[in-house]
Amino acid sequence: MKRFQTYSPGMDALTKAEEKLLAEDLPLIEKAVQVSAKVNKTKHATRNAHAKSFGFVRGHFIPVKNDAVDIARLLGGANLGIIMRYSHPNFFVTKGVWEYPIYGCSLKIYNKSEPKSAKFPLVNFPVFVTNSVSKFLKIHIRANRFFIALRRNYILAALKAPSLLWSGMSLFFDFQLPGILRNVLKFFDIERQFLPTYDFHSVGCFRFGERVAKVRLKPNFTLPVQKGNDLDQAELLKDFFSKNELSLDFQVQLAVNKSKTPVNNLLKHWREKHSELITVGKIILSQQDLSAYENLDYENISFNPFENIPELQPVGRMQQVRRKIYDMSVKTRQTLNQKKYA
Secondary structure: OOOOOEOOHHHHOOOHHHHHHHHHHHHHHHHHHHHHHHHHOOOOOOOOOOOEEEEEEEEEEEEOOOOOOOHHHHOOOOOEEEEEEEEEOOOOOOOOOOOOOOOEEEEEEEEOOOOOEEEEEEEOOOOOOOOOHHHHHHHHHHHHHHHHHHHHOHHHHHHHHHHHHHHHHHHHOOOOHHHHHHHHHHHHOOOOEOHHHOOEEEOOEEEEOOEEEEEEEEEOOOOOOOEOOOOOHHHHHHHHHHHOOEEEEEEEEEOOOOOOOOOOOOOOOOOOOOOOEEEEEEEEEOOOOHHHHOOHHHHOOOOOHHHOOHHHOEEOHHHHHHHHHHHHHHHHHHHHHHHHOO
16 A cells, blocks of 8 residues: 655745744735735725736535545545635736736635535645745845835835845755756746636645645646737636536645655655645535625635634745745735725
């Protein structure tokens, strides 16, 4: 019988230097969310990342019998619903229809009978561009400073831009440069196509009980795939779901050992010959009117995976950084929006 890697708290440990950078970043995240409505010219505070939403979709989650993960047991039953949010990872709510084709699909699986849910933020790119928590945090700190400066004036923001660009360039001064370059080239090779036709992946791992796994959302899309730089993703989503339903496979890829499926090496793509992708659930998104979800109640929904039960928590060092980023961003955004519309 195949052996799988089990969760250990050591997978999540940050250094003191990383903790210090994170402590520097958190007040900036709070301030960035506070000024987000002004910068993005919206009526509500926006997310610290994935600010641009293309639409929400609701559906059902049907557990599939398998030997890897029992989602129904972990969530207290098989009567499960779905809320999905398609987005772009930018801080900014950009106008127009063009954006670089890196997209997000945040997924909330919830028990319809009791208050239990699991959230999985996914992206259409299976790897990351750095393993360095410190470099990621330095970029995030400077990006927040740049965003906050835009609230005052463009000249001040322009003065912040060189340090942000230099932080980005620092990614390439790394002993793991071959892996970084490989992933950057893949990043630039992504085609722009209709959102529901992409595979979406977790950035890092999650616990599933005592096991550790990555997540993939794979659509069973049968119509011709629309591609091109002039796609209006929001309008296409509305039009598609007004006429069609979509099924997707919710899959996990279990960690087997530190060399073949490293939890904290986000540069490495796990090969299916080492660990197969196992379908543990089917998602059914029925025909529906997406305009019904264009309101603040939906935009205020939290897809924070650190609100999951302990058996479904994110795993890994980079994930632990995201934990406090998510917490600060969600708390600030929801507090501002509740006050504004109370």
